[in-house]
Amino acid sequence: MQESVVKDLALAEAGEKRIEWAxxxxxxxxxxxxxxxxEKPLKGARIVACLHVTVETANLITTLVAxxxxxxxxxxxxxxxxxxxxxxxxxxxxxxxxxxxxxETEYYDCIKKALELKPNVSLDxxxxxxxxxxxxxPELAAQMLGGCEETTTGVVRLRAMAEDKALLYxxxxxxxxxxxxxxxxxYGTGQSTLHGIMQATNFxxxxxxxxxxxxxxxxxxxxxxAKGLGANVIVIEIxxxxxxxx
Numbered sequence: 149m150q151e152s153v154v155k156d157l158a159l160a161e162a163g164e165k166r167i168e169w170a171x172x173x174x175x176x177x178x179x180x181x182x183x184x185x186x187e188k189p190l191k192g193a194r195i196v197a198c199l200h201v202t203v204e205t206a207n208l209i210t211t212l213v214a215x216x217x218x219x220x221x222x223x224x225x226x227x228x229x230x231x232x233x234x235x236x237x238x239x240x241x242x243x244x245x246x247x248x249x250x251x252e253t254e255y256y257d258c259i260k261k262a263l264e265l266k267p268n269v270s271l272d273x274x275x276x277x278x279x280x281x282x283x284x285x286p287e288l289a290a291q292m293l294g295g296c297e298e299t300t301t302g303v304v305r306l307r308a309m310a311e312d313k314a315l316l317y318x319x320x321x322x323x324x325x326x327x328x329x330x331x332x333x334x335y336g337t338g339q340s341t342l343h344g345i346m347q348a349t350n351f352x353x354x355x356x357x358x359x360x361x362x363x364x365x366x367x368x369x370x371x372x373x374a375k376g377l378g379a380n381v382i383v384i385e386i387x388x389x390x391x392x393x394x
Contacts, residue, residue, distance in 0.1 A: 149220070149264050152238035155231035155247040163206075163236030170203035177211055184215035191216035196267040198259060198277040199298075200228040201246045206237055213242070217269075220262040224273035226250035256280070263288065270295035270319075275302035282309070282316060289316035296320045329365040338369020342377070354378030363390040 171178060184190070195212055199205045201223045212219050221237060223229040223246035231248050238244040243265060245258035259277055268291050270277050275297055281288050294317060297303055303323045309315040322328060345351055358374040360367050363385040371394070375381045383394040 149243050150245075150261050152234075152242070152244040153247065153258060153261065154234040154238050154244055157235050157239060159232040159235040160239035161236075163230070163232035163234070164239075166203045166230070166232060167206045167210075167236055171207050174204070174207055177207055181211040181214045184211060188216035193217040193269050193293075194265050194267045195219045195269045195271060196262045196265055196277055197221050197271040198224045198262070199271060199273045200224055201234050201237075201244070202228065202230050203233055206233050209237060209242065210240075218265060219243070220245070220265040220267070222246050222258045222262040222277075223250070223255075224276065226255055260284075266291070268293045271298075272296065272302055272319075273298045275299075275305045278302075278306065278319065282314070286316065292317035294318045294320065296322045298322045333365035334369035334372075336369075337366045338371075338373045341366075341370050342373045356380070357382065359384065363387075363394045 190212060193212075193216070195217050197205070197209060197212075197219055199208075199221070201221060205221075209219055209221055220243040221234075222244075223234075226249055229246045229248045229250075234244050234246045243262065245261045250258065259280055263277070263280065263285060266288065270281070270292065272278055272295060278295060278297070281292070297306055297319050300323055303321045306315060306319055306321070342353070346353075353374055354377060356379050358371075358379040358381050360371045360374070360381060360383045363371070363383050367383070367385075371381050371383060383391070385391040385394055
């Protein structure tokens with residue numbers, strides 16, 4: 149394995165503080181980590197994790213390591229990587245290949261460096277790792293125990309591969325989990341979408357009219373948050389039961 153590729157290892161101390169702060173707000177994962185430290189259920193697993201390199205992901209990664217896994221981390225989005233978090237994980241001795249602002253070539257180079265771990269499990273957010281394994285490293289696909297995919301985009305890609313009989317190892321469509329939709333889509337997407345708009349525009353929602361197109365889990369969350377900020381919310385929905393709920 150090559151040495152980690154991060155923006156600046158001097159950011160590690162700041163990253164550790166942020167990771168620890170987030171850990172205090174993730175009690176379920178913390179409890180799982182305690183169990184993993186005792187039982188080591190992941191001993192022998194070599195995991196490549198192509199995810200958003202954030203404080204939440206850092207706590208997931210440390211939980212996997214506590215369970216006995218070897219893990220290589222790379223970013224699934226060059227614009228979401230938190231450089232201080234990547235530095236903190238690298239300073240702990242993990243293999244980390246991620247920095248904010250990667251160009252396309254750097255992005256794929258980082259994934260390929262992570263694959264030098266010769267993983268037998270993949271964690272994906274967008275299916276790029278799975279795609280590279282299939283296109284460039286079919287020998288890795290033969291040893292893969294399985295993988296996970298977190299996004300709608302990735303699941304669509306993988307379903308197409310499965311229909312074409314081209315998917316070489318089993319992948320769990322985490323994105324389809326009902327609890328993922330209930331919590332991540334409704335509360336996570338609902339809050340982060342509004343946060344992104346406000347951060348980019350300095351926009352005040354109070355008194356504004358907000359139109360929500362579709363009342364699925366993401367639409368519900370966004371509408372709830374917009375109403376909570378004082379907006380007049382209008383929902384457009386063609387499915388009668390969802391429209392009634394709105």
